[in-house]
Amino acid sequence: MMVYWVLFGSFTLLMLMGTPIAFCLGIASLLTVIYMGLPPIVVFQQLNSGISVFAMMAIPFFIFAGDLMIRGGIAARLIRFAAGLVGHLRGGLGQVNIVASTLFGGISGSAVADASAVGGLMIPQMAKRGYDRDYAVNVTVNAAIIALMIPPSHNMILYSIAAGGNVSVADLFTAGIVPGMLLALALMATAYVVARRRGYPAEPFPGFARVGYFFLASLPGLLLIGIIFGGVRSGIFTATESSCIAVIYALAVAILVYRELDWAGFVEATLGAVRTTAMVLLVIGAAASFGWLMAFLQVQQTAIAGIRAISDDPIMVLLLINLSLLLLGTFMDMAPMIIICTPVLLPIVKAFGIDPVHFGVVMILNAGIGLNTPPVGTVLFVGCAVGGITIREAMRTIWPFFGASVAVLLLVTYVPALSLWLPALFR
Numbered sequence: 001m002m003v004y005w006v007l008f009g010s011f012t013l014l015m016l017m018g019t020p021i022a023f024c025l026g027i028a029s030l031l032t033v034i035y036m037g038l039p040p041i042v043v044f045q046q047l048n049s050g051i052s053v054f055a056m057m058a059i060p061f062f063i064f065a066g067d068l069m070i071r072g073g074i075a076a077r078l079i080r081f082a083a084g085l086v087g088h089l090r091g092g093l094g095q096v097n098i099v100a101s102t103l104f105g106g107i108s109g110s111a112v113a114d115a116s117a118v119g120g121l122m123i124p125q126m127a128k129r130g131y132d133r134d135y136a137v138n139v140t141v142n143a144a145i146i147a148l149m150i151p152p153s154h155n156m157i158l159y160s161i162a163a164g165g166n167v168s169v170a171d172l173f174t175a176g177i178v179p180g181m182l183l184a185l186a187l188m189a190t191a192y193v194v195a196r197r198r199g200y201p202a203e204p205f206p207g208f209a210r211v212g213y214f215f216l217a218s219l220p221g222l223l224l225i226g227i228i229f230g231g232v233r234s235g236i237f238t239a240t241e242s243s244c245i246a247v248i249y250a251l252a253v254a255i256l257v258y259r260e261l262d263w264a265g266f267v268e269a270t271l272g273a274v275r276t277t278a279m280v281l282l283v284i285g286a287a288a289s290f291g292w293l294m295a296f297l298q299v300q301q302t303a304i305a306g307i308r309a310i311s312d313d314p315i316m317v318l319l320l321i322n323l324s325l326l327l328l329g330t331f332m333d334m335a336p337m338i339i340i341c342t343p344v345l346l347p348i349v350k351a352f353g354i355d356p357v358h359f360g361v362v363m364i365l366n367a368g369i370g371l372n373t374p375p376v377g378t379v380l381f382v383g384c385a386v387g388g389i390t391i392r393e394a395m396r397t398i399w400p401f402f403g404a405s406v407a408v409l410l411l412v413t414y415v416p417a418l419s420l421w422l423p424a425l426f427r
Contacts, residue, residue: 050288061243072254091195105147149180329370
């Protein structure tokens with residue numbers, strides 16, 4: 001029992017002290033190994049093995065592709081197309097923000113990239129048109145998590161790796177599409193209601209000819225969605241190979257089609273991707289050593305026994321897991337949360353007959369909501385920084401959007417068909 005206190009107690013204490021999450025995981029693992037009398041080199045071996053996974057290569061390449069698309073003019077054209085489609089609805093720019101986030105998320109697969117790219121373009125425009133900045137930020141940060149649900153979501157790849165590679169990335173990509181669209185619709189409805197209450201205007205409809213022109217201008221970027229999903233789903237290439245294709249395609253579009261990416265932009269995109277990748281991989285490696293210790297200490301078996309002692313009802317078990325993940329999401333970033341929690345929770349849900357693909361979608365959505373909850377709300381921080389408001393200002397009015405996201409989470413949790421019927425069509 002004391003070893004559990006060393007592992008989880010040191011981790012919690014370091015986190016409360018404001019230590020970066022990767023160091024919390026690594027130091028807690030090192031202290032526990034020393035307490036158990038094992039050689040400290042074990043921690044570094046597990047850290048190395050955690051990032052030495054071929055499928056992990058997809059993450060830096062998709063990050064790089066997202067950076068290239070932001071700097072190459074693809075994001076701006078997607079936003080213009082979204083404006084033509086839904087700008088005429090009440091609170092038009094809020095609706096544009098959500099649709100643009102959905103389209104860009106289908107290319108970047110990153111909520112942070114979505115919030116920074118779409119938010120950087122949309123929030124200033126919304127402020128100029130008379131929208132309150134808290135509304136603009138709340139729409140942006142909640143719409144950004146749609147990117148986590150649809151291909152090519154980095155975190156679904158991470159979940160597949162954390163599950164031991166036994167859950168198909170293609171099935172996860174497919175399973176997230178309907179929940180992702182459902183989340184987009186729920187947020188659009190919420191944005192409409194809030195916009196009516198605040199008296200925000202609608203934009204004039206540009207006409208079908210202009211919408212068609214915007215569509216054609218954005219088509220090279222939109223084609224990437226079909227290339228990634230179609231290629232992975234059909235088995236033409238793996239998720240890792242698709243990430244390399246995404247980089248090559250993004251370069252070709254940005255340089256040859258739109259001609260907006262210069263050498264300085266390419267260097268900035270490369271350095272940005274390297275920095276982000278280094279940070280993500282350090283967290284993943286540290287989380288892998290922490291996860292190995294939990295497996296060594298049989299935390300999973302203890303957790304299964306504890307939950308069975310509370311309830312044998314799958315509905316109650318899923319509710320407890322959702323509450324636990326939402327709580328963890330308030331102080332743990334997404335990557336370590338997936339790496340740590342998947343080996344613990346996946347055996348539990350399997351024991352209760354819950355499909356691993358369905359659970360993967362539930363976990364990703366839980367973790368995505370956590371990205372918008374302080375004190376460790378990465379996407380919320382990005383949105384507030386872009387919007388020039390404080391976290392407190394955003395949190396005062398975020399609750400309708402937060403409620404819509406939680407409502408979709410409960411619907412996806414208790415209606416497995418929303419996640420599973422589309423993958424079943426491709427089998």
